[in-house]
Amino acid sequence: MKNLLTRRQFLGQASCAAVGSTALFSTLLNLRMASTAAAQGIPAGGDYKALVCxxxxxxxxxxxxxxxYGDSEYAEYAAIRADLALSKANNQILPLTLANPIGKELGVHHMMPEIQSLFNNGNAAWLANVGTLVEPTTKAQYQAESVILPLGLYSHSDQIRQWQTSVPQDTSAIGWGGRTADLLHSLNNNDNISMNISIAGNNTWQAGNEVFEYSISPNGSVGRRNYDATWGVNPAMNAAVDNQLDSDYQNLFQSTFAKASKSAIDSHLEFSAATDAVPDFATTFPEGNHLASQLRMVATSIAAHTTLNMNRQTFFVQLGGWDHHDEVLNNMDGMVPIVSQAIDSFYSALTEINEQNNVTLFTASDFGRTLTSNGAGSDHAWGGNHLVVGGAVNGGNVYGTYPDLYEGSPIDTGRGRLIPTTSVDQYFAELALWFGVSPQDLPTVLPNVTNFYTPGVTPPLGFMQMS
Known part of the structure; x- marks a missing residue:
């Protein structure tokens, strides 16, 4: 849906438009041309794909x-993590069966048995030591500051933005999911509802130049009539509001507001009708699990994609509370099962509606955390590990380089803050290519990608089945 810019979005985009107006209009023109070309190239009968962040x-x-998990690498891990280490002797690590050995035996947290099963069954993969980079960076270059480093490297707000924009050297307000949607939204046959749907509110990842997120709740679209039902507003008041929105206004702002409001109501009604018609899943989503509630709504929206005439969609869900400066072990024991159970239920629901090969879920976070302890907790760091789940994933493998975990290693900047060995650009380029972005358009979506990968026939990392 081509939403009207809010004042916040306009100012944010204007402030980050360091490019001149000529370059900006050229970029927008190229996006529109690429979008039109993409729409013309869609196979007959549809070609549905969805990305879930x-x-x-x-x-x-x-x-x-x-x-x-292997004895030698576990000993190294236990030495640097000290009181933060999970105990192999007490069965706190579940072993993974790697389809392609990497010279290290690895496992997952003992409260993630569902993720272990998804991985061992070939429906999930891990990416090792991923993080924000502007260009390939060595420890010597980091220490000498002889390369461009991400802005606000250990700052929550900066790193959240950079993971979602994939432009670590700038304060861009446009996300790589939004730039992807600008390219591909014309593949959909519905101008009323955005291809970018957020179940977790406003986010940078889905913000584009033309396309923005359509925010819903875990219970579905929230429109004016939802509030009417809650608060018991008189039907006559509804009729009066509808009459105002249908009126013609000479004042530009009144007219724009009325049109935007009416469009929002119409979108709500269309989206709600489509999702309300989706039968209940046989899959059981765990009660009281907020992430599972969000993913159930994503699965419901995906099940309604044919009714909504959608061929491409992105979804944004979020689970907060990972800033564990204290009690890492206890906190993760409580939070990790939420993730594992929610993702497992989501994948089961996708299988139930036969969409598991068309939907890919991937994880992201502000940053990794220090390997060393601050006394029961860990602090802000850099590279971290991430999970990709879906039927189109070349699962059962760990991609990238899983690092040696000892203090003072060639990628340790201090306290186990690891320089990423895989950039977010490589990670996201693989997802974007699978989603339908052409190799020649990758630099539009990911401006730094050619610092790490030359777009061509071979994918950046190989964790997705490109078909």
Whole structure:
């Protein structure tokens, strides 16, 4: 849906438009041309695909999610993590069966048996030591500051934005999901509802130049009539509001407001009708699990995509509370099962509606965390491990380079703050290519991608089945 810019969005985009007006209009023109070309190239009968971004807000301690299991690498891990280490002797690590051995035995947190099964069954993959980079960076270059480094490297707000924009050297307000939607939204046959749907409110990832997120709740679209039902507004008041919105206004602002409001109501009614018609899933989503509630709504929206005439969709969900400066082990024991059970139910629901091969869920977070302890907790760091789930994933493998975990290693900037060995651009380029972005358009979506990958026949990392 081509939403009208809010004042916040306009100012945010204007402030980050360091490019001149000529370059800006050229970029917009190229986006429209590429969007038109993409629409013309869609196969007859449709070609549905969806990306689901699961954001761990706060900075996830992912080296206690994907961690060493072999004796020698576990000893190294236990030495640097000290009181933060999971106990192999007490069965706190579930072993993974890697389809392609990497010279290390790895496992997952003992409260993630569902993720272990998804991985071992070939429906999930891990990406090792991923993070924001402007260009390939060595420890010597980092220390000498002889390369461009991400802005606000260990700052929550900066790194959240950079993970969602994939432009670490700038304060851009346009996300790579939004730029992707600008390119591909014309593949959909519905101008009333955005292809970018958020179940977790406003986010940068889905903000584009033309396309913005359509925010819903875990219970569905929230429109004026939802509030009417809650508060018992008189039907006559509804009729009066509708009459106002249908009126013609000479004042530009009144007219724009009325049209935008009416469009929002119409979108709500169309989206609600489509999702309300979706039968209940046989899959059971765990009660009291907020992430599972969000993913159930995503699955419901996906089940309604034919009714909504959608061929491409993105979804944004979020689970916060990962800033564990204290009590890492106890906090993760409580939070990791929420993730594992929610993702497992989501994948089961996708299988139930036969969409598992058309939907890919991937995780992101502010940053990794220090391998060393601050006394029961860990602090802000850089590279971390991430999960990709879906039928189109080349699962059962760990992609990228899983690092040696000892203090003072060639990628340790101090306290186990690891320089990423895989950039977010490589990670996101693979997803974008699978989603339908052409190799020649990758630099439009990911401006730094050619610093790490030359678009061509071979994918950046190989974790997606390109078909």
């Amino acid at each position: 699961l954001f761990f807000a706060g900075g996830c301690d992912s080296y206690n999610m994907l961690l060493p």
